[in-house]
Amino acid sequence: xxxxxxxxxxxxxxxxxxxxxxxxxxxxxxxxxxxxxxxxxxxxxxxxxxxxxxxxxxxxxxxxxxxxxxxxxxxxxxxxxxxxxxxxxxxxxxxxxxxxxxxxxxxxxxxxxxxxxxxxxxxxxxxxxxxxxxxxxxxxxxxxxxxxxxxxxxxxxxxxxxxxxxxxxxxxxxxxxxxxxxxxxxxxxxxxxxxxxxxxxxxxxxxxxxxxxxxxxxxxxxxxxxxxxxxxxxxxxxxxxxxxxxxxxxxxxxxxxxxxxxxxxxxxxxxxxxxxxxxxxxxxxxxxxxxxxxxxxxxxxxxxxxxxxxxxxxxxxxxxxxxxxxxxxxxxxxxxxxxxxxxxxxxxxxxxxxxxxxxxxxxxxxxxxxxxxxxxxxxxxxxxxxxxxxxxxxxxxxxxxxxxxxxxxxxxxxxxxxxxxxxxxxxxxxxxxxx
Amino acid sequence: xxxxxxxxxxxxxxxxxxxxxxxxxxxxxxxxxxxxxxxxxxxxxxxxxxxxxxxxxxxxxxxxxxxxxxxxxxxxxxxxxxxxxxxxxxxxxxxxxxxxxxxxxxxxxxxxxxxxxxxxxxxxxxxxxxxxxxxxxxxxxxxxxxxxxxxxxxxxxxxxxxxxxxxxxxxxxxxxxxxxxxxxxxxxxxxxxxxxxxxxxxxxxxxxxxxxxxxxxxxxxxxxxxxxxxxxxxxxxxxxxxxxxxxxxxxxxxxxxxxxxxxxxxxxxxxxxxxxxxxxxxxxxxxxxxxxxxxxxxxxxxxxxxxxxxxxxxxxxxxxxxxxxxxxxxxxxxxxxxxxxxxxxxxxxxxxxxxxxxxxxxxxxxxxxxxxxxxxxxxxxxxxxxxxxxxxxxxxxxxxxxxxxxxxxxxxxxxxxxxxxxxxxxxxxxxxxxx
Numbered sequence: 102x103x104x105x106x107x108x109x110x111x112x113x114x115x116x117x118x119x120x121x122x123x124x125x126x127x128x129x130x131x132x133x134x135x136x137x138x139x140x141x142x143x144x145x146x147x148x149x150x151x152x153x154x155x156x157x158x159x160x161x162x163x164x165x166x167x168x169x170x171x172x173x174x175x176x177x178x179x180x181x182x183x184x185x186x187x188x189x190x191x192x193x194x195x196x197x198x199x200x201x202x203x204x205x206x207x208x209x210x211x212x213x214x215x216x217x218x219x220x221x222x223x224x225x226x227x228x229x230x231x232x233x234x235x236x237x238x239x240x241x242x243x244x245x246x247x248x249x250x251x252x253x254x255x256x257x258x259x260x261x262x263x264x265x266x267x268x269x270x271x272x273x274x275x276x277x278x279x280x281x282x283x284x285x286x287x288x289x290x291x292x293x294x295x296x297x298x299x300x301x302x303x304x305x306x307x308x309x310x311x312x313x314x315x316x317x318x319x320x321x322x323x324x325x326x327x328x329x330x331x332x333x334x335x336x337x338x339x340x341x342x343x344x345x346x347x348x349x350x351x352x353x354x355x356x357x358x359x360x361x362x363x364x365x366x367x368x369x370x371x372x373x374x375x376x377x378x379x380x381x382x383x384x385x386x387x388x389x390x391x392x393x394x395x396x397x398x399x400x401x402x403x404x405x406x407x408x409x410x411x412x413x414x415x416x417x418x419x420x421x422x423x424x425x426x427x428x429x430x431x432x433x434x435x436x437x438x439x440x441x442x443x444x445x446x447x448x449x450x451x452x453x454x455x456x457x458x459x460x461x462x463x464x465x466x467x468x469x470x471x472x473x474x475x476x477x478x479x480x481x482x483x484x485x486x487x488x489x490x491x492x493x494x495x496x497x498x499x500x501x502x503x504x505x506x507x508x509x510x511x512x513x514x515x516x517x518x519x520x521x522x523x524x525x526x527x528x529x530x531x532x533x534x535x536x
Numbered sequence: 537x538x539x540x541x542x543x544x545x546x547x548x549x550x551x552x553x554x555x556x557x558x559x560x561x562x563x564x565x566x567x568x569x570x571x572x573x574x575x576x577x578x579x580x581x582x583x584x585x586x587x588x589x590x591x592x593x594x595x596x597x598x599x600x601x602x603x604x605x606x607x608x609x610x611x612x613x614x615x616x617x618x619x620x621x622x623x624x625x626x627x628x629x630x631x632x633x634x635x636x637x638x639x640x641x642x643x644x645x646x647x648x649x650x651x652x653x654x655x656x657x658x659x660x661x662x663x664x665x666x667x668x669x670x671x672x673x674x675x676x677x678x679x680x681x682x683x684x685x686x687x688x689x690x691x692x693x694x695x696x697x698x699x700x701x702x703x704x705x706x707x708x709x710x711x712x713x714x715x716x717x718x719x720x721x722x723x724x725x726x727x728x729x730x731x732x733x734x735x736x737x738x739x740x741x742x743x744x745x746x747x748x749x750x751x752x753x754x755x756x757x758x759x760x761x762x763x764x765x766x767x768x769x770x771x772x773x774x775x776x777x778x779x780x781x782x783x784x785x786x787x788x789x790x791x792x793x794x795x796x797x798x799x800x801x802x803x804x805x806x807x808x809x810x811x812x813x814x815x816x817x818x819x820x821x822x823x824x825x826x827x828x829x830x831x832x833x834x835x836x837x838x839x840x841x842x843x844x845x846x847x848x849x850x851x852x853x854x855x856x857x858x859x860x861x862x863x864x865x866x867x868x869x870x871x872x873x874x875x876x877x878x879x880x881x882x883x884x885x886x887x888x889x890x891x892x893x894x895x896x897x898x899x900x901x902x903x904x905x906x907x908x909x910x911x912x913x914x915x916x917x918x919x920x921x922x923x924x925x926x927x928x929x930x931x932x933x934x935x936x937x938x939x940x941x942x943x944x945x946x947x948x949x950x951x952x953x954x955x956x957x958x959x960x961x962x963x964x965x966x967x968x969x970x971x
Contacts, residue, residue, distance in 0.1 A: 103861075122682050122825045132749065132873035133681050135861055228679075234826035236679025244663075244671025246568050247557050247846035314567065373832060376811055390557045390843040391669035394833030397808060404825040411682035423858045426538075426570055438567035 102131065105418035108142040108166040108197075110188055111178030112149050115202050115229070118403030119176065119410050120152055134415040142166045167192040174417055176410060177201040186210055193217045193225065198421075200413040202229035202406055208303035211310075211317045215431040222425035226413035231304040232257055232382040234405030235398040236412060241311045241386070242433035248388035250312040252352035254366075254535055257304040259380035259400045260288045260295035261327050261347040265365075266378040269335050269344065275328055287380055297326035298347065298363040305349030308384065309361050313353050313442060314434040318361075321444040325364035334457060334528060337499045341483055343367040343455075344375040345530065358443035360450050367455050367532040374535065385535060393535075448508040453482070453532035458498040458517070459524040462489045466522045467498065473516050479505050495524045501532060537566065540853035543577040543601040543632075545623055546613030547584050550637050550664070553838030554611065554845050555587055569850040577601045602627040609852055611845060612636040621645055628652045628660065633856075635848040637664035637841055643738035646745075646752045650866040657860035661848035666739040667692055667817045669840030670833040671847060676746045676821070677868035683823035685747040687787035689801075689970055692739040694815035694835045695723045695730035696762050696782040700800075701813040704770050704779065710763055722815055732761035733782065733798040740784030743819065744796050748788050748877060749869040753796075756879040760799035769892060769963060772934045776918055778802040778890075779810040780965065793878035795885050802890050802967040809970065820970060828970075883943040888917070888967035893933040893952070894959040897924045901957045902933065908951050914940050930959045936967060 109116060123130065123138060131137050143154065144163035160166055167175050167188045175192035179185050182205050189199050189206070194217065201207065207214070207227045218225045228238045232255065241250075256262050260282055267278040279296065282288035294300045302322040310317045327347045338345050345365055352360040368375050373395055377383040382400025387393050399405035420428060432439060460466045467486065474481055480503035489496045502510065514527055544551060558565065558573060566572050578589065579598035595601055602610050602623045610627035614620050617640050624634050624641070629652065636642065642649070642662045653660045663673045667690065676685075691697050695717055702713040714731065717723035729735045737757040745752045762782045773780050780800055787795040803810050808830055812818040817835025822828050834840035855863060867874060895901045902921065909916055915938035924931045937945065949962055 118825075126682060126684055126824070129684060129749065129869075130682055132869050133677075133865070135865065135870040235829060236675055239674065239679055240671055242568070243851060244674055244847050245843065246850045247561060247565055247843045249561055249564060314564065373808060373811055376808055388843075389561070390553075390839040390846075392834045392840060394670060394831075396829075396831060398829030399827045405827060408680065408682045408823075408825040412679050415681045416678060419862050419864070420858075423855075423862050427854050427858050427862075429854070430568070430570065434564075434567045435570040 102135070102137045104137045104139050105414065105421065106139050106141045106171055106173045107176055107414060108169055108172035108174070109140055109176045109178065110144045110163040110166050111180065112143060112145050112152060113178065114403045115406045115410065116178040117149070117152055118407035119178065122404055122407045122411060124153065130411065130415065134418055136418040138414060138418060141171050142169050163188055164191060168195055172197060173421060174198045174200060174414060176414065177203060178410070182206050182209055189214055189225070190217055193221050193223055196221055196223060198223045198417045199225040200410055200417065201225065201227050202410055203227070204230040204300070204303040204307065208306045208317060208319045211307070211431070218431065219436055224417060224428045225431060226417060228413045229406045229409035231307050232384055233398070233400040233402065234408040235382060235384065235396050235400065236409065237308070237384050237396050238311065240396060241308065242429050245386065245388055245391065248390045250353065250386060250388045252350065253308055253312055253384060253386045254348050254350045254374065254533065255305065255308065255384035256346055256374065256377050256382055257349050257384065257400060258295050258301040258347060259382055260292070261301070262377065263287050263380045264296065265327060265330070265345055265347060268330065268332060269339070272332055274332050275330060296328050298324040301347065301349045301363045305351060305361060305363055308349070309351035309359065311433045312351060313359055314432065314438065315359070315440050315442050318444055321361060323362040323364070323447040327365050330365055331528065333497065334530065337457065337485060338367050338455065340485065341501060342370055343532070344370050346375065348533070350533065354445065358445040358449070360445050362447065362450060365530050367530055368535050372535050448511065450507045451504050452507065453504045454502045454510050455530040455532050456500045456502065457528040459495050460498050461522040461524065462494055462496045463522070469520065470498070470517055473513050474502070477509050477513050479503065479509060479513060537570070537572045539572045539574050540849065540856065541574050541576045541606055541608045542611055542849060543604055543607030543609070544575055544611045544613065545579045545598040545601050546615065547578060547580050547587060548613065549838045550841045550845065551613040552584070552587055553842035554613065557839055557842045557846060559588060565846065565850065569853055571853045573849060573853060576606050577604050598623055599626060603630055607632060608856060609633045609635060609849060611849065612638060613845070617641050617644055624649055624660070625652055628656050628658055631656055631658060633658045633852045634660040635845055635852065636660065636662050637845055638662070639665040639735070639738040639742065643741050643752060643754045646742070646866070653866065654871055659852060659863045660866060661852060663848045664841045664844035666742050667819055667831070668833070668835040668837065669843040670817060670819065670831050670835065671844065672743070672819050672831050673746065675831060676743065677864050680821065680823055680826065683825045685788065685821060685823045687785065688743055688747055688819060688821045689783045689785045689809065689968065690740065690743065690819035691781055691809065691812050691817055692784050692819065692835060693730050693736040693782060694817055695727070696736070697812065698722050698815045699731070700762060700765070700780055700782060703765065703767060704774070707767055709767050710765060731763050733759040736782065736784045736798045740786060740796060740798055743784070744786035744794065746868045747786060748794055749867065749873065750794070750875050750877050753879055756796060758797040758799070758882040762800050765800055766963065768932065769965065772892065772920060773802050773890065775920065776936060777805055778967070779805050781810065783968070785968065789880065793880040793884070795880050797882065797885060800965050802965055803970055807970050883946065885942045886939050887942065888939045889937045889945050890965040890967050891935045891937065892963040894930050895933050896957040896959065897929055897931045898957070904955065905933070905952055908948050909937070912944050912948050914938065914944060914948060
């Protein structure tokens with residue numbers, strides 16, 4: 102049986118997962134691959150007493166692994182975008198294939214890395230970079246190859262989805278659940294990356310580039326987090342038949358451009374993706390031949406991520422002797438076939454909107470607000486108004502608008518927000534039917 | 537750009553879909569494939585005025601297509617297991633790769649066909665044979681390659697799921713919905729294949745063989761249809777927190793053997809797969825590294841099926857110049873690595889059970905039944921008993937048992953069914969927690 106020699110940089114959570122799964126399922130994995138997968142060299146900065154590194158060469162300098170002539174595939178699992186980038190470039194230039202789980206690296210430096218890989222006729226695989234163990238990269242690049250993709254929407258950050266699920270199930274508020282998520286190890290001490298949508302934006306830009314065939318443009322993703330979602334918005338959404346999810350959405354608005362955005366979103370509770378709860382991930386894809394299709398599973402964690410890393414290793418291992426033009430292209434489209442679509446600024450995006458006003462309880466307020474929307478040609482699809490509580494002089498007023506250009510909603514809100522009957526900033530959450 | 541020359545047998549629903557999608561999305565598909573996909577030869581028994589066959593050679597005898605030296609890949613879309621089998625064998629022996637959407641052909645003759653393909657160093661691809669456009673074959677063979685699969689459960693017949701969804705949503709009975717499904721074109725004039733589970737069994741045996749790495753054994757699938765599901769069972773299931781779905785289930789009961797079964801199943805309503813409605817398909821896979829993961833989409837129809845057929849064509853097209861050992865093996869495991877697991881007879885299967893007794897409303901009946909179960913060591917997990925309607929002397933009695941070997945349930949029912957207080961055959965539906 103042919104051997105595939107692996108050099109592994111990074112023995113943290115994911116690296117440990119890869120070692121453990123490869124060892125535990127070795128017989129089946131090799132039987133499927135038709136190759137013997139062999140870790141020949143790892144880099145480690147310290148002792149890893151819980152890992153079995155028997156018979157594996159260990160170096161303190163990861164660059165020794167990346168440049169080892171006895172390594173066919175570099176598996177980069179150290180994370181970050183500085184040393185990781187250097188290692189990956191060094192390995193590619195040395196004619197080695199690369200497997201990485203590093204979403205930031207691909208989202209921010211993918212174009213450069215893919216060009217280097219192409220030049221050296223090797224491939225760089227990154228299934229684990231998006232939605233953990235869900236094989237969504239392979240699905241988009243290969244399974245859906247026949248389709249024009251219209252849009253995709255993903256729950257691609259497990260921490261955020263855990264928080265929103267708890268807020269809904271138990272009526273808890275954001276800060277409270279965030280603290281629990283940190284205690285459980287789902288959220289980092291600095292949760293910005295997860296809850297402000299940066300992690301999701303990294304993943305979204307990768308999905309969107311493959312879906313539509315365009316270079317990665319991380320800086321053009323509109324990103325909004327979930328930290329301002331209040332428990333009452335979760336309740337009102339429910340009353341209107343919706344759930345609030347933190348979605349990454351990419352849509353091809355033919356002839357206009359591409360939307361790429363991460364933000365809290367009301368979606369109809371009857372949609373399958375509205376029922377994806379806890380730390381799980383899911384990606385819903387709408388395309389012309391297949392219609393709507395959805396992929397669900399664990400988006401993070403040692404072994405789910407290892408599952409994706411190993412599938413990349415097997416794929417590369419099987420292709421080691423192939424012509425370079427037999428590789429699946431990095432972003433799914435052959436070199437030179439990527440298009441330079443316009444990415445629409447958020448003002449040009451079209452959405453329905455959930456709006457919650459806190460207004461003084463007096464005559465004329467509703468009519469004033471309704472007139473502003475009507476004058477701007479924005480339809481109101483649903484409305485909730487409640488009586489004030491006994492000791493309060495203001496009431497919540499909830500509206501669902503029809504699908505409208507973002508800049509028109511902005512204009513309406515600008516006209517309303519400076520009125521003295523408005524008691525606090527208007528809450529605005531976008532709504533998607535996902536049909 | 538290299539060309540991939542396709543010979544297409546069968547211009548029915550799926551064949552037409554393949555032609556249309558290939559034509560509509562030609563530019564993107566070729567850009568992704570890095571190859572020009574070209575239909576050079578089709579077989580047609582009659583005129584197809586709605587299809588654009590311009591520039592394509594047309595033969596009346598499909599064997600002329602299968603043996604055409606100007607064809608690299610035979611696309612078999614005529615269905616059935618006689619002529620289709622001859623065509624596929626002829627093409628494989630002529631050194632051509634084959635793509636087929638034919639589940640019956642693969643399920644019943646796959647072992648033979650795969651051996652011929654292997655001998656002639658070509659591949660036979662069949663993504664479209666299971667769950668239509670959902671790329672579940674690729675997921676199982678490649679995406680989940682690192683995992684030991686514990687079990688999988690699929691809604692893999694859209695007609696059956698449409699019927700069960702309508703029964704639940706509208707309280708209609710089986711016959712009534714079946715007639716509508718036939719009128720809508722979802723169900724054939726002879727619906728046996730769909731509603732009695734044969735179609736699902738064809739698909740299940742393929743999924744199970746890939747999941748566990750064993751030869752196809754269609755004759756060992758236990759198969760039970762949905763035609764006996766009554767509206768009141770749907771209602772009682774709901775009351776207990778369950779939905780009834782027609783599932784194909786395969787489970788590896790390590791050291792004992794493999795379960796392969798198609799039957800109506802109660803599943804907790806909170807499971808994502810319980811919310812897969814209408815004609816859609818979904819496959820839930822439980823594996824050791826990734827955990828639970830689910831794949832959802834259109835399981836039938838011209839273009840969804842074409843989506844899968846074309847993904848196979850692109851995959852093969854990209855690999856035309858590769859060494860044969862770079863192909864993904866037909867059942868996911870390299871030649872000679874398939875295992876001859878025991879397939880458990882249905883009596884050895886372990887399930888929880890929903891039981892509905894129709895009993896005379898008189899003292900001692902419940903205690904008699906409870907004693908039978910208790911004596912056989914079968915726990916009762918839930919129970920519903922209703923007062924009789926005014927003019928009736930019998931009542932429904934509903935039980936959920938704990939997980940029990942099938943043969944023990946059979947024994948209990950045999951002891952109960954011959955009692956004179958039983959008014960009609962006991963209804964028994966298996967229950968799966970899918971955890």
